Amino acid sequence: MDQDLITQLYTNMLRIRRFEEEAARLYTERKIGGFLHLYIGQEAVAVGAISVLDPQDQILTSYRCHGHYLARGGSPKAGMAELMGKVTGCSKGRGGSMHFFDVEHAFYGGWAIIGGQIPMSAGMAFANKYKGNKNVSLSFLGDGSINIGAFHEGLALAALWELPAIFIIENNHFAMGTPLEKTATSEDLSIRALGYPMARETVDGHDIFAVRAAVHKAAKRAREQSQPTLIEAKTYRYRGHSMADPGTYRTKDDVEAWRSRDPISVLGDKLNELGLSAVREKVIQEIEAEIAEAVDFAEKSDFPDIADAAKYAYFDLKQ
Amino acid sequence: MREIMMRDAIREAMSEEMRRDPNVFLVGEEVGAYNGAYKCSKGMLEEFGAQRVIDAPIAETGFSGIGVGAAMCGLRPIVEFMTFNFSLVAIDQIINSAAKAHLMSGGQLTCPIVFRGANGGAFQLGAQHVNYLEGIYANTPGLVVIAPSTPYDTKGLLKSAIRNSDPVIFLEAELTYGLRGEVPEEEYIIPIGKADIKKEGTDVTLISWSRSVFITLQVAEKLAEQGISAEVLDLRTLRPLDKEAVLKSVSKTNRCIIIQDQFETASYGAYLSHMIQREIFDQLDAPIGLVSTMDVPMPYSKVLENYIRPNVEMCLKEITQILG
Numbered sequence: 123m124d125q126d127l128i129t130q131l132y133t134n135m136l137r138i139r140r141f142e143e144e145a146a147r148l149y150t151e152r153k154i155g156g157f158l159h160l161y162i163g164q165e166a167v168a169v170g171a172i173s174v175l176d177p178q179d180q181i182l183t184s185y186r187c188h189g190h191y192l193a194r195g196g197s198p199k200a201g202m203a204e205l206m207g208k209v210t211g212c213s214k215g216r217g218g219s220m221h222f223f224d225v226e227h228a229f230y231g232g233w234a235i236i237g238g239q240i241p242m243s244a245g246m247a248f249a250n251k252y253k254g255n256k257n258v259s260l261s262f263l264g265d266g267s268i269n270i271g272a273f274h275e276g277l278a279l280a281a282l283w284e285l286p287a288i289f290i291i292e293n294n295h296f297a298m299g300t301p302l303e304k305t306a307t308s309e310d311l312s313i314r315a316l317g318y319p320m321a322r323e324t325v326d327g328h329d330i331f332a333v334r335a336a337v338h339k340a341a342k343r344a345r346e347q348s349q350p351t352l353i354e355a356k357t358y359r360y361r362g363h364s365m366a367d368p369g370t371y372r373t374k375d376d377v378e379a380w381r382s383r384d385p386i387s388v389l390g391d392k393l394n395e396l397g398l399s400a401v402r403e404k405v406i407q408e409i410e411a412e413i414a415e416a417v418d419f420a421e422k423s424d425f426p427d428i429a430d431a432a433k434y435a436y437f438d439l440k441q
Numbered sequence: 442m443r444e445i446m447m448r449d450a451i452r453e454a455m456s457e458e459m460r461r462d463p464n465v466f467l468v469g470e471e472v473g474a475y476n477g478a479y480k481c482s483k484g485m486l487e488e489f490g491a492q493r494v495i496d497a498p499i500a501e502t503g504f505s506g507i508g509v510g511a512a513m514c515g516l517r518p519i520v521e522f523m524t525f526n527f528s529l530v531a532i533d534q535i536i537n538s539a540a541k542a543h544l545m546s547g548g549q550l551t552c553p554i555v556f557r558g559a560n561g562g563a564f565q566l567g568a569q570h571v572n573y574l575e576g577i578y579a580n581t582p583g584l585v586v587i588a589p590s591t592p593y594d595t596k597g598l599l600k601s602a603i604r605n606s607d608p609v610i611f612l613e614a615e616l617t618y619g620l621r622g623e624v625p626e627e628e629y630i631i632p633i634g635k636a637d638i639k640k641e642g643t644d645v646t647l648i649s650w651s652r653s654v655f656i657t658l659q660v661a662e663k664l665a666e667q668g669i670s671a672e673v674l675d676l677r678t679l680r681p682l683d684k685e686a687v688l689k690s691v692s693k694t695n696r697c698i699i700i701q702d703q704f705e706t707a708s709y710g711a712y713l714s715h716m717i718q719r720e721i722f723d724q725l726d727a728p729i730g731l732v733s734t735m736d737v738p739m740p741y742s743k744v745l746e747n748y749i750r751p752n753v754e755m756c757l758k759e760i761t762q763i764l765g
Contacts, residue, residue, distance in 0.1 A: 180514065214547025223546035230513060231546060235537050241503050242538060245510020252466070252492065252516060259510075272533070275503030282498065434544040435582050437551045437606045439634070439681055 125396060131173060131330055132389040133405050135165040138189045139386055140413045141198055145188070145205055145219075148417070149365050154205045158219050161189035163360040166385035167292050168193040168262065170333030171355075175260060175341060180228050180246040182239040183262040185220035187232025190262055196224040198416035208423035215426045216434055237263065237272035240289065244280040244350075247287035251348060258344040260288040260337070266297030268314060269305060277352065281318035286344035288337060291354045292327065298363040299371045315352035327357030328385050442623040450592035450624050451481040451557075451613070454599035455519060457628065459489055462517060465603055468495040468504050469521030469558075478523045479559065479618045501531035505556070509538045509608075512554040517603060522558035525612065526572050539608035540583030555602045557611035560588070561651065561702055562739060562750060564616070571739035573703035575651075578610040579680045579712075585633060586680040588612040590654035592622035594677055597631030605633060614652035636683035638690070642672035645696040645764065648687065648713065650676040653702045653751060660700070660756045669764070679709055687713070688721055698730035698760055702751055705733035730763040732756050 142160045149158045161168070168189040172181060183190040191201060196212055204211030205219055213223050220234040230246065233239040243261030250257040267273050268291060280287045291311050295302050302309065315322035321343060325332040333355055340351035358380035362369035369377075393402040445453075459465045466489075471478045473486040473496040486494040497504040501522065508518035522528045528535060535556060542550040562571045579586045585607050589595045595613070602609040639654060640661050649657040654675045661671040674690050676683065691697045697717060701710040714729045735749035 182510075211547070213545060213549075216547045217545045221545040223549050225546065225549040230550070231542075233538065235533050238506070238533055238538055241506020241534065242510035242513070244503070245507035245512075246514050247510075248507050249511040249514035249516050252511070271530075272502050272506065275500040276506060278498070279500060279503040279507060434546075434548045436585075437543050437548075439585065439605075439607060 125398060128389055128392055129398070129401055129405065131169055132386065132393060132402070133409065134169045134173070134193055135386045135389065136405060136409050137198065137412065138165045138169070138192045140409050141192060141201065141416070142188055144413050144417055145202070146361070146365065148205070154219070155207065156218050157185070158205070158365045159186040159363065160359065160361045161186050163380065163384070164292055164294060164327065164357045165189055166330040167290065167327045167333055167355045167357055170330040171260065171290055171337040174334050174338040175258065178228055178257050179341070180230050180243065180257065180259040182230045182243045182246070182259070183232055184236070184239060184264055184267070185232055185234035186264070187220065187222045191222040191224060191229055191232070194224065194229040195227045196222065196229055198412055199419040202416040202420035203423045206420045206423070207425060208420055209426040210419070210423040214434070237267045237270040237276070239263070240267070240272050240276035241279070243289070244276045244285055244287050247280065247285035247344070247350070248283065250286055256345045258286045258288060258341050260290065262290050262292055264297065265291055265293040265295065265302055265305065265311060267291070268311060277315070277318050277320065277350070280350040281320045284348045285350055286348050287350040288340045288344060289350065289352050290337070291352070293354050293356050294359045296363070296372070299367065301371070310354070312352055312354040321349060321351045322353070323351070324354040324356065327355030328380065328383055330385055330389065442625055444621045445592060445624045446618070447592045447595060447613070447620045447622070448479055448481045448483070448618045450596040451599060452483060452485065454596045454603070455482065456485060456488065458600055458603040459493060464515060465517045465519065466493040466495065467519045467521065468497050468508060470497055470499060470523050472496060472521050477521065479615070481618070482521070501527050502534060505531035505534040506538065508554050509534050509552055512539070512552045513542060513550050517553050519555045519557060519603065522556060524570060524615070525558050525560040525574050526570050528556060528558070528574065529572070535578070535584070535608070535610070536581050540581050543607070544583060551606045552608045553606040555599070555609045555611050557599070558613060559615040560612035561614055562734070565741055565743055565746060566739070567741045568738040573734070575612055575679055576703060576707065576709045579709050583608065584680060585609040585678070586612070587633065587678050588651040589677050590617070590651055590675050592620065593624050594631060594637065594675070596624055597629055598633065598677060600630045601633050612651060617652050634678045634681045634683055636686035637675045637677055638672060639675045640671070640673040642670040642694065644670045644694055645698060645760065646672045646674055646690045646694045647698050647700060648674045648676065649700040650679060651702070653700050656751060656753060656756065657700050659753050660760070663753060663757055664760065682713070682716070684716065684720070687717065691717055692721055692724045695724055695726040696764060697725070698732065698756070698763060700732045700751055700756055702734055704736045705731065706736055708733060727763050727765070730759045732759045
């Protein structure tokens, strides 16, 4: 297996993990306000999926968006500054935790109304087809999204209009505190694709190479045949739904079962097996420095000027 | 000057902009093969093809969201709602996606999209097909809201709306699709955010928008018979409001009556009234009048419908009371 690839994937996952652990700490210090939904445990899905796409392919996701932003190449400094509401943030302090954007890297944001990003991502695929480029749109969504109208309408139109889109359900088994058995009739969520119909696949979201393979296949289908795909990646978040949630609706054993095959540890161990423990150590050091630098940058950055309160309400119309 | 119908003014605006800019496309229910539920897109499928005049299934959230996503990637969608009542099942995409994209992204995204279709009352459509949505949309920062009255204004403003880079709510009035009005052959545009004096006067300012402008003009005629000179101001754009034009007119006449075919509680007219008294209280010689539709879900029977919607008599009664 390609050592550079493993190192790269390991680095990108670790960056997300450490970014969010620091964010959680800063939240308890009240330096971050509002909601903070952590992606910890699910890193292999974002990193794996995005690693096989082209730079101009559009990415959208829900409110749990830090991981996808970082996996797409978003700057940890600008991300941390956004969490603190600073003007140097990736959304200039206007978005917050749930609304990271980095359009230069084709990261079209975190959207916080369940399912809302799904028709929008179909629209980006529509734009790709309309313009005749070979770009693909990819949207991430949670298992909590699969019953809302926007999910069905977005997928129905993507199939009907043959749009080059990929939809990934990150099935972390809980819609906030509600377990999957209360929200779905089957444990297989990709079967929802059959009704539209579109191609589908279910993968182990803790296996980054399985995620990569499924998304690679879907992207090829989208680019070459202009057909959408629904992928379910079974995964787990180790923390609560948000910082306000201690996650008491599940057992420690359940969490441990997933943690025991943590994708970051698995790839780290793989590096050790390959005799690359020095590389692993170096990556850990570099990420520590990068995250510390991000926190420092965010802390030292300015808040937006109150004179600019109405800025960005309109593009053409200046208020 | 030639006279054309409202639906033709709408079609001309869309077609001209589609010829000018290949990124403009039209999507909605029945817009293609059926030529539009109100025939506003007649012949457009033939001219532009199914790639750009797109018949959508009944899935407003789906095709509105597709429009929003496409707009963020550089296209300029026109999304037709057969009636704006159906925008209510897509309102998350309008209010929470389109209106907020520019701000939430710190200016990285724009969403140049036009949502257009019939708003407000017509004749005996029943309660679910009569919603007055200008208040809801005008209360959403990030949206532009346009509600023109004449075919001339509609064509010029729709062209501006399509060229605008912010999301636009373009409200048409069902009863005026067959209305004829003067529209020049030559191309023109009307800027967003500019009200228009439809009739000059000195004694009282009557403010309205959309189809109510025609009732207001009739009211002004009746007042003229009584020797009262009324100025009729057509707002045309509700957000952004042309405050300057409103304040200028009311400062001149010192009296103001707002006539709206809309439920009164928390309505646009109520906001307008507040704005005027706050800005130029000293200029007012009388309380600001407000004629609205009675606050009740629209009943079907024509007797009831006629009774609760603004008409000339109702307006004259309010004006007499205000002016004394």
